[in-house]
Amino acid sequence: MFFYFYPWNRIRLNAEGGLRIPFSKYFKEVLSMRKFKKVLASILAGTLVLSNAVPVLAAQDSSSLPDGTAYLNINNSEWSEFDAEWVNAEITGDGSYTVSMTAAEPQNLSQFNALEVVNGESVLGTGAVITVDSIELNGEKIELQGSSYTCSADGSGVTTRVNLYNEWNTPDATATAGDDKHADCRVAEGNVADATACLWTADQLTGVTSIVVNFTVSGFGTAGGPAEAADASDAATEAVAHLNINNESWGEYEAEYVDATITGDGTYTVSMNAAEPQDLAQFNALQVPNGEALLGTACVLTVDSVKINGEEITLQGPSYTCSADGDGVDTRVNLYNEWNTPDATATAGDDSHLDQRIAGGNLMDATACLWTADQLAGVQSVEVTFTVSDFGKNAEAGEAAAGNGEFDANGEFNVYIGVQTAAYSFRNAWNDSYGLGTPEFDQITGWNGNDEVVRTGTISDAVIKGNGTYTVSLTGVDFADDAETLNLLFLSTDIPLDKGVELTDIKVKMGGKSVYDFDTAFQDPDTKDYIKALLINTYNDGFKADNEFAYTLSAGMDIEVTFTVSGLAYDNPDAAASGDTAATEATSQSTETKSEAPETTAANANAEASNGGVSVGVIIAIVAAVVVVAAIVVVAVKKKK
Numbered sequence: 247m248f249f250y251f252y253p254w255n256r257i258r259l260n261a262e263g264g265l266r267i268p269f270s271k272y273f274k275e276v277l278s279m280r281k282f283k284k285v286l287a288s289i290l291a292g293t294l295v296l297s298n299a300v301p302v303l304a305a306q307d308s309s310s311l312p313d314g315t316a317y318l319n320i321n322n323s324e325w326s327e328f329d330a331e332w333v334n335a336e337i338t339g340d341g342s343y344t345v346s347m348t349a350a351e352p353q354n355l356s357q358f359n360a361l362e363v364v365n366g367e368s369v370l371g372t373g374a375v376i377t378v379d380s381i382e383l384n385g386e387k388i389e390l391q392g393s394s395y396t397c398s399a400d401g402s403g404v405t406t407r408v409n410l411y412n413e414w415n416t417p418d419a420t421a422t423a424g425d426d427k428h429a430d431c432r433v434a435e436g437n438v439a440d441a442t443a444c445l446w447t448a449d450q451l452t453g454v455t456s457i458v459v460n461f462t463v464s465g466f467g468t469a470g471g472p473a474e475a476a477d478a479s480d481a482a483t484e485a486v487a488h489l490n491i492n493n494e495s496w497g498e499y500e501a502e503y504v505d506a507t508i509t510g511d512g513t514y515t516v517s518m519n520a521a522e523p524q525d526l527a528q529f530n531a532l533q534v535p536n537g538e539a540l541l542g543t544a545c546v547l548t549v550d551s552v553k554i555n556g557e558e559i560t561l562q563g564p565s566y567t568c569s570a571d572g573d574g575v576d577t578r579v580n581l582y583n584e585w586n587t588p589d590a591t592a593t594a595g596d597d598s599h600l601d602q603r604i605a606g607g608n609l610m611d612a613t614a615c616l617w618t619a620d621q622l623a624g625v626q627s628v629e630v631t632f633t634v635s636d637f638g639k640n641a642e643a644g645e646a647a648a649g650n651g652e653f654d655a656n657g658e659f660n661v662y663i664g665v666q667t668a669a670y671s672f673r674n675a676w677n678d679s680y681g682l683g684t685p686e687f688d689q690i691t692g693w694n695g696n697d698e699v700v701r702t703g704t705i706s707d708a709v710i711k712g713n714g715t716y717t718v719s720l721t722g723v724d725f726a727d728d729a730e731t732l733n734l735l736f737l738s739t740d741i742p743l744d745k746g747v748e749l750t751d752i753k754v755k756m757g758g759k760s761v762y763d764f765d766t767a768f769q770d771p772d773t774k775d776y777i778k779a780l781l782i783n784t785y786n787d788g789f790k791a792d793n794e795f796a797y798t799l800s801a802g803m804d805i806e807v808t809f810t811v812s813g814l815a816y817d818n819p820d821a822a823a824s825g826d827t828a829a830t831e832a833t834s835q836s837t838e839t840k841s842e843a844p845e846t847t848a849a850n851a852n853a854e855a856s857n858g859g860v861s862v863g864v865i866i867a868i869v870a871a872v873v874v875v876a877a878i879v880v881v882a883v884k885k886k887k
Contacts, residue, residue, distance in 0.1 A: 306332045306347070308362070314338070314369035316376075318347045318410075320457060321356040328353055337363060337370060340466045342379070346458040355451040357413040357496070360399075361459055366406025367398050373468035375434045376408050382458040383450055392442030394461075397431045409443035410459065411451070413496060417441045434464050448497070485509075485540035487547070489518045489581075491628055492527040499524055508534065508541065510637045513550065517629040526622040528584040531570075532630055537577025538569050544639040546605045547579050553629040554621055562683065563613035565632075568602040580614035581630065582622065585679050588612045589775075605635050610740075613683055653745045655815035659710040661749075662738045663718040663807060665690065667799065668729035668784075671701055675738035675778060690723055701728065703802070710741070713814050714821025715751075719806040725799040732799070735782035737767070737807060742776060747813035749779055754795075755806040761795045767809075768793075781807065 308317055317334040329350035335343040345361065361378070363370060370376075378394040380387055395417045399405035409415055417431045417438045431438050485508040493499055500521040506514040516532065532549070534541060541547075549565035551558055566588045570576035580586055588602055588609050604612055662682075666672045671692035672680075680686040690701035703723030708716040718737065735754070741747050752764035767779035768789070783789050811821075 306330070308364060311364045312336070313365040315364045316343060316345050316366075316461075317362060317364070318345050318457060318459065319360045319362050320347050320353075321358055323354040323356050323451075325356060337366070337463055337466070340463050342460065342462050344458065344460050346456065348456045349454070352453040352455045355411070355454050357411070357451075358409075359411045361408040361410055361461065362399060363406040365404060367403050370406055370463065370466055371468045372398075372403070372430075373432070374406070374463060374465045375432055376406065377434050377462045377464065378408060378410070378445060379460045379462055381410070381445060381460075382456070383446065384453070384455050388446055388450065390445050391447060392445065393433065393436065393440065394445060395431055395433050395438050395441035395443075401430060403430070408461070410445050412443040413448075415443040417443065434462075483536075483540075485534050485537055487514060487516050487532060487534045487537075487632075489516050489628060489630065490531045490533050491518050491524075491625075492529055493524040494527050494622075496527060508634055508637070511634050513631065513633050515629065515631045517627065519627045520625070523624040523626045526582070526625050528582070528622075529580075530582045530628075532579040532581060532632065533570060534577040536575060538574050541577055541634070541637060542639045543569075543574070543601075544603065544641040545577070545634065545636050546603055547577065548605050548633045548635065549579060549581070549616060549630060550633055551631045552581070552616055553627070554617065554625055555627055556629075559617050559621065561616050562618060563616070564604060564607065564611060565616060566602055566604045566609060566612035566614075572601055574601070579632070581616050581628075583614040584619075584684070586614040587677055587679070587681060588614065603641075605633075610677075615683060619685065653742050655745075655747075655813075659739060659741045661708040661710060661716065661718055661741075661809075661811075663705065663707060663720060663805070664734065664736045664738045665720065665732060665805070666734035667692075667725065668731045668733055669693065670733075671725075671728050673705070675736070675773075676740060677738070677776065690720070692728055701725065710739075710811055710814075710818075712816045712818030712821065713810075713812050714818040715808060715810045716821055717806060717808045719804060721804050722802045723805070724801055725803060728799065730798045730800075731784075732782050733784045734780075735805070735807075736770065737777075737779040737781070737809065739777045739779075741811075743769070743774065745813070747777065747811065749777060749809045749811060752779065752781070752807065752809040754781055755804070755808075756797045757800070757803050759797075761797055762793055764793070779809075 306317060306319070308315075308319070311317060311334065314337045315334050316337055317332065320330075322328055331348045333344070333346040335345050337343065361376065363376070366374075375396045376394070377396075378390065381390065382388070394408050394410075397407055397409075397417075399407040417433075433441055486505050487508055488503060488505040491501075502519045504515070504517040506516050508514060532547065534547075537545075546567045547565070548567075549561065552561065553559070565579050565581075567577060567579055568588075570578040602609060660676070662673075662676050664673050664675050669692070671690055672686075673690055674680045674687065676682040676687065680691075688705075690703065690705070692699045692701045701724050704719075704721040706717070706719045706721065708718050710716065737749065737752075739749075749767040750765060752767060753760060754762045754764075762781075764779075764781070767777065768781075770778040770780050780789065782793065
């Protein structure tokens with residue numbers, strides 16, 4: 247099994263309640279580049295699935311349950327296993343059934359809990375509906391907050407799901423799953439838009455010892471289809487832009503919103519005014535429901551200005567437009583999204599339409615974080631002015647993302663040193679979560695318990711100005727109270743892959759000692775766009791055996807990697823073995839970057855969950871097994887006035 251980094255922007259949070267992650271990509275850097283607990287606290291968005299190969303996270307192990315078995319997927323606030331007895335039900339036809347959970351100790355529940363049926367979309371049929379009749383919490387029948395709805399888990403068309411309490415989902419009248427476009431969100435009668443994903447209230451999440459759910463199955467054995475999908479009239483018919491602003495608790499708050507109806511090319515303004523100041527979450531966006539159809543798949547929304555608390559801020563780079571969660575339905579502009587970066591190769595839907603685009607320039611110059619992390623605190627108002635261009639224009643099938651630019655063999659490029667210690671201190675790849683443009687990229691980030699700390703020392707990256715030999719390094723980094731070994735060591739570059747450029751003669755030194763040489767770069771198999779050379783990867787047994795060498799990290803140990811670049815159209819006579827580097831000094835007092843940012847990245851402006859969703863990350867039983875929670879982009883529903 248090969249574990250390495252998974253780009254957050256490939257995570258998909260769908261309308262029905264979870265993450266979709268292509269199984270061809272392994273989850274790799276969930277712990278790697280960000281502390282598990284911090285990621286977990288911010289980004290969990292329901293049941294998490296690695297494609298359809300890994301069972302969903304729940305205290306009850308559903309992996310061995312027979313097809314057609316209804317069970318409760320109940321998660322505590324720690325997203326951990328707990329001792330409980332479970333009563334499941336075999337669905338054999340229309341009728342009434344009961345499932346239950348009785349815990350040994352009271353549990354505080356998470357924001358995602360559901361009733362699910364193993365392979366239910368096949369066994370029950372895509373037109374079958376499960377209707378929750380009653381719920382008992384701790385032996386007391388509760389008042390349901392609305393009617394339930396049925397969908398496929400994560401929109402995959404495999405597991406049937408009924409959300410019992412899911413803060414991140416709402417029923418989507420337009421949702422479909424699978425190439426057959428069967429009805430995915432459905433109710434037995436009435437309108438699916440009237441249903442709710444939260445059948446109980448938030449204050450009922452605490453101290454839960456038992457749950458009993460009584461439900462009725464109808465339409466057993468029937469198949470859904472386009473004609474049976476939820477009423478299409480519920481889909482947005484006007485292109486209304488609104489702000490999706492989330493507080494750090496991912497909860498509702500009182501606020502007034504001003505939306506804008508987009509009728510063509512031009513300039514528009516949307517805003518949010520909260521009754522009380524809010525500390526914002528790591529995901530906030532400008533969105534247009536059903537915008538990809540109403541605006542066109544090539545239409546671009548460009549953020550001109552942002553005011554926070556009435557003061558115009560300096561944008562950290564240009565914005566970019568994409569479809570929300572890559573599903574090709576809602577149009578999104580990320581305003582502050584720590585888990586995404588623009589992906590020049592992103593597409594959405596079977597038509598492979600243009601998904602991420604900008605009005606001019608290079609997409610990779612854009613950023614998903616238009617403001618800084620310290621501007622998340624105490625926000626009472628947000629005002630965004632933006633310009634719409636190419637209204638009504640659709641991208642051609644298979645069209646590449648706009649503004650990708652052509653490879654310039656006479657251009658300048660960058661090579662960054664990346665690392666992860668055995669204690670999960672890290673520096674990510676430039677185009678990964680917590681990459682270029684984030685504070686974490688300008689330092690080695692470590693941990694004191696759950697608190698983020700800075701490993702002092704100097705990071706030196708290389709600016710590639712022609713063919714030649716270059717050096718990147720970590721100098722004097724304080725590993726004294728960290729770990730003795732590395733999980734990962736790599737070279738992250740913005741050099742496009744498969745353009746004839748090569749990294750060869752790679753030499754690794756630690757503490758001034760030559761420890762290993764690579765004749766040619768070992769390309770990270772999950773990085774398809776840029777050269778990324780793996781030097782150490784303890785998650786892959788074969789690779790580890792091939793490049794295993796003896797070293798022990800220590801306080802102030804230098805790590806140096808020298809390499810030769812070839813395949814560009816010109817030579818750099820000044821690029822000698824000593825390296826032509828640009829330093830980024832990382833200290834506990836300062837995160838100021840001194841590295842020369844590439845002209846093809848968001849750093850020139852001082853630098854994107856989500857179908858939303860490294861889908862956020864959950865890792866179950868870190869010591870015992872690999873379980874992933876990805877960093878997702880979560881959309882919380884806010885109270886509008």
